[in-house]
Amino acid sequence: MPLTMMTTGESNVIRRVSGNEETRRFLENLGFVVGTKIEVLSSLGGNVIVNVKDSRVAINRDMAKHIMI
Secondary structure, three states, X not given: OEHHHOOOXXXXXXXXXXXXXXHHHHHHHHOOOOOOEEEEEEEEXXXXXXXXXXXXXXXXXXXXXXEEO
16 A cells, blocks of 8 residues: 555555656655665655654655555
8 A cells, every 4th residue: 555545653665656756756855765665754644754763754645655564
């Protein structure tokens, strides 16, 4: 399921990152790598703030749809 389906406070592991090469590279540079544990800190209208690799990262709904958990 996509990251947008997670609820606040929920933790999970990234299973797949989809999208074109540029999108995958962008997300990888932010820390969204397969096998990495993530936790949703806040979710508002599909936009999410997550804790990934001990950093808080905010991404919009379109980017969050490419991250499968």
